[in-house]
Structures are given as C-alpha cells and as structure tokens.
Amino acid sequence: MHLTLTPQKLPDETGYNVIGDLKGSEHPEQIVVVSGHLDSWDLGTGAIDDGAGVVIAMESAEILQRLRLRPARTLRVIAWMDEETGGSGSRAYTAEYSNDFPHHIAAIESDAGAAHPLGFDVKSSPAAIDALGPVSSVLLSIGATVLQPTTYAPGADIAAMSEAGVPAFGVLQDGRTYFNYHHSAADTLDKVVPTELRENAAAMAVMAYALTNMKGSLPR
Numbered sequence: 001m002h003l004t005l006t007p008q009k010l011p012d013e014t015g016y017n018v019i020g021d022l023k024g025s026e027h028p029e030q031i032v033v034v035s036g037h038l039d040s041w042d043l044g045t046g047a048i049d050d051g052a053g054v055v056i057a058m059e060s061a062e063i064l065q066r067l068r069l070r071p072a073r074t075l076r077v078i079a080w081m082d083e084e085t086g087g088s089g090s091r092a093y094t095a096e097y098s099n100d101f102p103h104h105i106a107a108i109e110s111d112a113g114a115a116h117p118l119g120f121d122v123k124s125s126p127a128a129i130d131a132l133g134p135v136s137s138v139l140l141s142i143g144a145t146v147l148q149p150t151t152y153a154p155g156a157d158i159a160a161m162s163e164a165g166v167p168a169f170g171v172l173q174d175g176r177t178y179f180n181y182h183h184s185a186a187d188t189l190d191k192v193v194p195t196e197l198r199e200n201a202a203a204m205a206v207m208a209y210a211l212t213n214m215k216g217s218l219p220r
C-alpha cells in the first residue's frame, strides 16, 4: 500500500464562539448551557460532527419558544469554536466566565452524532442522577431514558466546567454508524435522518427545560 498524505498546519486565524441567551424569568443569573461545536474536520461538511449538535442545541431553545415555555433560569445556547484542533473556544469561554461557573447550573453538549438518542451520559453526583429520574421518564415515548454515569466529562467543550463541578451532560446517541462517517468525506447531510435529529432536539429540550425550571439546583 502506498499512502500520499498532504496535511499542513496553517497559521491561526481569529474565530468566535456563537452564544445566545434565552433569559430566565426568575433567576436570569443562573445558567443552563446547551451546546454543540461549530467547527468540523475538513474532509466532509461536518453534518454529523458536529453540525447536528449545533442544530440540536439551537432547536432545544426554539422548541421552548414555540411551546411558549419560559425558562426560570437562563438557557444559554453555545456553538463552540475549535473543538477539533485544540478547544481554544472552550478555553476562551473558561477564561471569561470561570468566576461565574458557580452560577452555571448544568451544561449539555451533543457531540456524538445525529442518530437516535438513548438518553444522556452524566458526570455528576449520584444524588443528581437520582433527582433526574422523573425527567428521563418523560422521554420514555422516544426511548431516551438512559442516564449513564460517567467518570469523565461527556463533551470536550464542557470539560472545564465539569472539572469545576458543574453537572455535565452529553446526549447519548446510538453510535453504531458514527465511525463510518466520522472525520471523513462521507460526513454529509444526506446521512442525517430527520426523525432522529428531531428526537435528539426533543431529548435535549426536555432535559434543558427541567434543569432551568427545577426547584433548587442539582446536588453537585
């Protein structure tokens, strides 16, 4: 086998995280983050990794708006820049907001594909996972009831928040086909199944709404 590889490292350019807040009606200073990452690997268009995650996060805010559900805490949608080559977007957010992490009630990232959601990976205390049982039962009809405890942050961009004690969630997708497309020329929009993308947005919207409106915050 003969491989011809042509990678090159170009100088850094300025990029930006894109952040939008749905202001909380009772505790606007308390933040629940929903997120995906904006950059992608260069071969395909990054529809699955991680265009889907950005759409899922944006759509979870859109669903609350459409249902006229006002979050009591602030729902913050973040499209992170530069997850793939070093996480400088996450680092910039941490530099600017780490003093405010005690007011970050929870952070969710979707960065494991666009396929059918099974539930969430959760890096938090066992008490927090117990408290979320009734929330996951709401997702029974779409089969997304798993709350799987993890020992690592379930999302690279929310790792710094997680390390600071913020309960961290990753949407747990059916990953059986993910690595057929991941970082390849095949990661294009035709591989995204609209019904499954909608299920992911529903799962994130339900969890985010619960986290913005629950009495008291999750035990850390």
Ligand SMILES: [Zn+2]
Pocket (backbone or CB within 6 Å): 037, 049, 050, 083, 111
């Ligand atoms: Zn990714």
